[in-house]
Every structure is written in C-alpha cells, then in structure tokens.
Amino acid sequence: MKKHPDIEEILLTENQIKRKVGEIARQLNRDYKNKKPIIVSVLKGSVVFLCDLIRKLEFDHIIDFISVSSYANATESSGVVRLLMDLRESIVGRDVLIVEDIVDTGLTLAYLKRNLLTRKPKSLKICVLLDKKECRKQFIKVDYVGFTIPNKFCVGYGLDYRQLYRNLPYIGILKPQVYRRK
Numbered sequence: 740m741k742k743h744p745d746i747e748e749i750l751l752t753e754n755q756i757k758r759k760v761g762e763i764a765r766q767l768n769r770d771y772k773n774k775k776p777i778i779v780s781v782l783k784g785s786v787v788f789l790c791d792l793i794r795k796l797e798f799d800h801i802i803d804f805i806s807v808s809s810y811a812n813a814t815e816s817s818g819v820v821r822l823l824m825d826l827r828e829s830i831v832g833r834d835v836l837i838v839e840d841i842v843d844t845g846l847t848l849a850y851l852k853r854n855l856l857t858r859k860p861k862s863l864k865i866c867v868l869l870d871k872k873e874c875r876k877q878f879i880k881v882d883y884v885g886f887t888i889p890n891k892f893c894v895g896y897g898l899d900y901r902q903l904y905r906n907l908p909y910i911g912i913l914k915p916q917v918y919r920r921k
C-alpha cells in the first residue's frame with residue numbers, strides 16, 4: 740500500500756505487525772490451552788489488532804467490548820479515564836484477557852484493571868500491541884507486549900487521530916502540519 744500523504748514515517752510495516760501478531764498468538768495458544776477466556780477488546784483502537792489476533796487463536800474464547808475515553812481528540816492523555824460503554828458479559832469466575840492497542844501513561848489500563856478486578860474474574864491478563872514504556876505515569880503489569888516504541892504519536896492499524904487513519908495497514912507517524920489543521 741502507498742504511504743498516506745499525511746504520514747511522515749512508517750514506524751512498523753504491515754509485515755512486521757503480521758509477524759508479531761503471530762508470535763503473540765503462539766504465546767496465547769500455549770498459555771490458554773484448554774481454557775475458555777473472555778477476550779476484552781478496548782474500543783476502538785484495538786479492533787484491528789483483535790481481528791487479526793483471534794484468527795490465529797486455537798483455543799475457544801468469546802470476545803466482548805468495552806469503551807473508555809481519556810483523550811477526546813487530543814494527542815496527550817487528559818489523565819481522566821471515563822467508562823463510555825461497559826461489557827455485555829459477566830466475567831465472574833472467568834479467565835479474562837484485555838486486548839489493547841497501546842499503553843502510554845498506563846492510566847487507561849490501570850483504570851480498566853481496577854474496574855474489572857472488582858467483578859472477581861478468575862484471572863486477568865493484559866495484551867498490548869504497542870508499549871511506550873518511557874511515558875508511564877502509573878505502573879501497570881503488561882503480560883503480552885508486541886513492540887516497545889518511542890514517545891511519538893502513532894496512527895494506523897486501528898489507531899486514530901481525530902477518528903482518521905485507523906484503516907492504514909501499517910503504523911506510522913503523522914506529519915506535524917496535520918496537528919495544526921483545524
């Protein structure tokens with residue numbers, strides 16, 4: 740696919756992502772063999788990752804969705820996490836795996852973990868595709884990590900800027916002038 744004109748640099752290619760998703764799936768296939776977890780996808784950014792990942796899973800599982808917001812059209816976390824849409828399924832006594840696109844400050848996943856643990860799951864693990872390790876404001880243990888990336892705002896493969904660019908098959912960095920546009 741040709742590079743989108745708003746993208747300055749491709750950080751991770753389609754092929755690199757594909758290989759990594761395969762590696763994560765292999766770890767999950769080992770760890771969740773003979774279990775039937777609920778996979779909780781955090782809307783909307785993790786949806787593309789989720790769709791590729793579950794097609795490589797060899798154990799039974801169900802998927803559910805939760806939506807939280809901490810950014811509201813900005814490129815920096817507001818620090819306030821709000822639950823926008825809750826799960827449909829009960830997770831009491833279930834193995835739960837949260838699938839998220841990216842962990843940055845850690846505030847979103849820390850909030851989600853606290854929230855879901857009050858519902859008494861049997862286990863709760865976290866899987867993220869991208870980790871901006873150096874940006875952490877709150878410690879959060881991530882069980883499965885795809886790539887550790889620098890502190891740059893990325894889009895593509897589900898990640899957006901003002902709801903755009905989720906369709907890009909690669910992960911890229913936007914040109915600075917895109918942020919200046921109204």
Ligand code: 5GP
Binds near residue numbers: 809842844894
């Ligand atoms: P945290 O609470 O860890 O700071 O941020 C987690 C959420 O912030 C992610 O689910 C994602 O929606 C958003 N986010 C963090 N970094 C980026 C980024 O580089 N690009 C995009 N599009 N979203 C990001």
